[in-house]
Structures are given as C-alpha cells and as structure tokens.
Amino acid sequence: MSLTTLPIQTFDEYDPAVPVVLPHEKVYSIQVGYKLFRLSGLSLSSDSPSYFTKFFSHPENKEKVLFFDRSPQVFEKIYNHLQGYSINITNDYEFMHLWSDAFYFGLSGLRKVLTEQDYFASIGSESFKIPRALLQSKGNSPNYFTINAERLLSDNLQVIERKNMMRPPPQRPAVVTGRSSDLFRDLLEVLKGNPSVIKSEEHRLLLMKEARYYRFLELEQRMVSHKVCKGCIVLNLNHLARRGLSNPSPSDKSIERPMQYSRPYIEEPVRDLIFQVDSEEDPGTAVLFLNKRTSLATVVFRDKVFAKLVQVFKGLISGTIVDETSMTFFAGFGRSHTLINGREMKSSWVTDLIGENPAFPSEEERDEKRASKKRKMSDKVEGDVIEIFLKRSMWKLLMRGNLGRLEAVSIDGLTGLGQERIDFL
Structure with a gap:
C-alpha cells in the first residue's frame, strides 16, 4: 500500500493530497549543521515550492547532499x-528562530x-505563550501582541528582501520591559474565566x-467593580467609559429619565446609571x-473629579456650569441616604x-447662579449658603432631553474639613 492511500481519518479541512513536485518515493539528503x-x-x-524542491528538481542535484549552516535543533521542527x-512551539525564541528559517x-x-x-x-523576566483563542473577542483585539506580531514579522521580511541578505539576521522576539510578569500571569487567568485570582480591590x-x-x-x-440592583448599575466614576452611556430621554425635554449605561464590549442589558464619587482623599474636590x-x-x-466628568460627560449634557477648573450641577435629594x-x-x-428645591431652575436662576459662583463664598452673608464637603457620594444623572441634573442616592459629608473623618462600614 502506498503512503498516499493509507486509510487514515482526517479533518474535513485537511487536504492529504500532495503534488508530485519531486518523486514521492525518492529519498533526499539534507545536512543541517x-x-x-x-x-x-x-x-x-508537501510544502512547495521551496529552496529544497528547486534544488533537487535539477537533475544534476538529485543525488547531492544539500548543506545548510543552520541550527539542526530548529530544523527538527521543520x-x-x-x-x-x-508542531508544538514552547517559547518566544523558538518561534522566532523557526519563523526565520521558514522564510x-x-x-x-x-x-x-x-x-x-x-x-x-x-514580559519581565518570563516567557509567555499566549493562546490566540483568548484574544479573539471584540475589545481584546487588536491588542499589543497582535499589532506587535504583525509589525515585527513584516518589518523583518522587508529588511531581508531590501538588503538581499544571504540569511536572516539575528531576530529577537517581543520583549515587554518594565511590566510585571506576575500581573500578566493573573491577566491570562482572568482571560481564561478564572476571576478568583483577583485578591483585593488594589490588585483589581x-x-x-x-x-x-x-x-x-x-x-x-x-x-x-460594579453592582446591579433594582434595574440600576453602580460604578465608580473613574471606571465610566463615554461609549457606555445612552440617554433615553426624548429630545423635546418632555420626560425626565436617568442616564443609562452598559459596560462597553460586555453583553449585558442597558441599565439606569448610578455613579460613585470618592473624594475623601482630596478634600474640596466634591462640595455641596x-x-x-x-x-x-x-x-x-x-480637580481630578472635574477632569473625569469632563472626559465622560462634556458635550452630552447642558444645564451645568463649567469653567476651567470646575463643573457645577443642580442637585436633588428626594430619597437619598445621607x-x-x-x-x-x-x-x-x-x-x-x-x-423646596425646584427640579430645574429657571433661566433667571441659572444666570443668578453663574453670577454668584464668581463671588467667593466667604463674601456671602453668614448662614445664607451651607457648604458641605463630600467624602463619598452616589448620584443618578437625570436627563430631560440634553438638560442634566443630579439626584443624590447616598452621600457622606462634613460641614467643615476639620471634622473627624468617618469611614464607610
């Protein structure tokens, strides 16, 4: 029975047929190192045309030993x-050596x-084999490794072809310096669906x-880190992404509805958004x-809270007062925990x-607010304005068309920065 007629079960996409570029039964000798x-x-x-088939196709070469001054260990894979x-490739250097010799x-x-x-x-001091299947989902590709691999291989080809080199130059695989191999190992575990490797919020x-x-x-x-409760999704302001926002309120401003959110690239329903602002470490960044x-x-x-709000919300809402250093929202407190x-x-x-606090101030009241904001609070009559420094707060962003205001969900504040700080339980 010939080699080409062995009764072997194969995958449908595999074509066992091999063209007769060289006589199939003849044995050829190749010396590598x-x-x-x-x-x-x-x-x-089976992989032609190649250097081998072109060399042995000449009648005068069919009995010769073809010699290459290359690595026999690499050629074992070939x-x-x-x-x-x-073939199974175990590390980055083996891959680069094999790819160079394949070319x-x-x-x-x-x-x-x-x-x-x-x-x-x-990465760091450790070599990683990163399963291609883990990086195919939307949002994870293209990524550092897919872009780097395409660039590295194509650039090397261009160098070899442009300089007409006798053999490939020494090539190093992708090296990521200044990053933690331990953290990357944990990332791969989470990619595989094992979030239990996340040890703490700091680690997250x-x-x-x-x-x-x-x-x-x-x-x-x-x-x-997020919570889902009563049709709402709760996230820290620092983790909001602009592309996850959606405004269900009609443009004619006839109905007020909460801004909605769905985490980008995650298959989940759109829910009403509640965002948390942590300002305890930076007193004065959130003031009521x-x-x-x-x-x-x-x-x-x-400061930092303002910068993040601008990044996420600017251009999506009006009804706020924005200058170079701050953003001011009108706020309601109907059902908040305080x-x-x-x-x-x-x-x-x-x-x-x-x-009584109007849900939406009139234009005159907004103009008055803009004017009064330019004056220092210390210039106001004592007791006219109460100032509360917020350590931690949760808010819904209520939209009426493109007009936005905040509705407090939960706040923890101080009437003076000298007050003793109290941590959440």
Missing part, C-alpha cells in the same frame, strides 16, 4: 512539519502555520491598569452648596434647611 536529515520527495513536496506532523527555506506553508500559532512574548485596579496597557479592553471592563435664599442645591466638582458629620439625616433634611 552537524546533523544529516533524510526526507522523501513526498515530504519535500522536519516534523514536512512529515505532516503538527529562509521558502516554506510558505510553514509560515502560514506559524502566523496561526499562539502569540509569544517575554493593578490588573485593570495592565489590561489597558496591553489593550485588553473587554477584559478591563469585565474586571470593573445649599443656598437658603434661592432654595437651590448645587454640587461643585473640582450622613453629615457621621449623623444620619432624615429624607427631608435639604427641604427643611433651604425650602
């Missing part, structure tokens, strides 16, 4: 490939196999930072002003202090 390899014409024809075996020998079939292999990279933030660096955008969103004279409550965000100086307040505490 210190080792002699003997291959049949069938094996050499030998297995030509014999029809799948050197003109083995287009092997080069195609290699471009479909897993990705390899050295580090992993999210690494995911952004490598452009694993879907993975980053998968790791975002209760104006007794106008019966208006406003929240002013500054702690002031560690004491729980009743639900009507804002109304009790300043009177």
